[in-house]
Amino acid sequence: MAFYTLGLTFWLVIALTVVVLGIWIYGLYFNFKKWGMGSTGYQDELRNSFWLFIATWIHEAFKDGIWVFVKTLILDVLLLRRTLRRSPVRWVMHMAIFYGFLTLAALSGLGLFMDIIEHFNVLGLAHQAEMVKGFMELPFDIFGYLLLFGATVAVLRRIFLREVRSRTSAYDVVLLGGVFLITISGFYAEWLRGNAFLVGNAFANPIYAPHFSLLHTILALALFVVILPWSKYMHIIAGPLTILANRGGE
DSSP states (O other): OOOOGGGGGGGHHHHHHHHHHHHHHHHHHHHHHHHTTTTOOOOOOSOOOOHHHHHHHHHHHTTTTTHHHHHHHIIIIIHHHHHHHHOOHHHHHHHHHHHHHHHHHHHHHHHHHHHHHHTTTGGGGGHHHHHHHHHHHHHHHHHHHHHHHHHHHHHHHHHHHHHHHHTTHHHHHHHHHHHHHHHHHHHHHHHHHSTTTTTTTTTTTTHHHHHHHHHHHHHHHHIIIIGGGGSGGHHHHHHHHHHHHSSSOO
């Protein structure tokens, strides 16, 4: 999946990146400070403090030694062992969404960095940066389809499985629907540009590609920046932190 700054102005992408990072950093600070209000065992003057939460979490996560921390990180956070025990189907779905989303986010950040190098010809590496962006297209496609697969499974489970549908809240609809729309809009923007992975020029219409690139960006920012840090979806970060602090287990 190609990097999308070609569909937007360079400075607009830079401005959006600064806004995104600013909101995410403040969102993390706000939530860590809020979680620190419930911490105990440290000096009173640190209570209701961002640093209190960090200190408490480090103390708990490494309480049984670094090996237990690493084991929990690999088995429970990266391989989702507990989810696999409950349901292999849910495990496949979560792994696809988890690694698809994280890898696409990392590739997007790398792509933006390469764009900056190319735009300003940093250290005379503009040509090399353009080559790196070319090599990134296949991983973008692979992990994009992986994310689309996971999001599709999640949506279908909530449509066709009565038990899952009965537990689905409006929050779930917003998150899963948002992930699905973001992924689809990103693919469609690429398909419109032509010479796309798997579909070739079947949907080629380069005139409209930049518009769908912008739509894809706005949807992603609206969901993952405006909604995630300020709603229950913060569990995407809180969940792994809790598992690590508890050294695994249930």
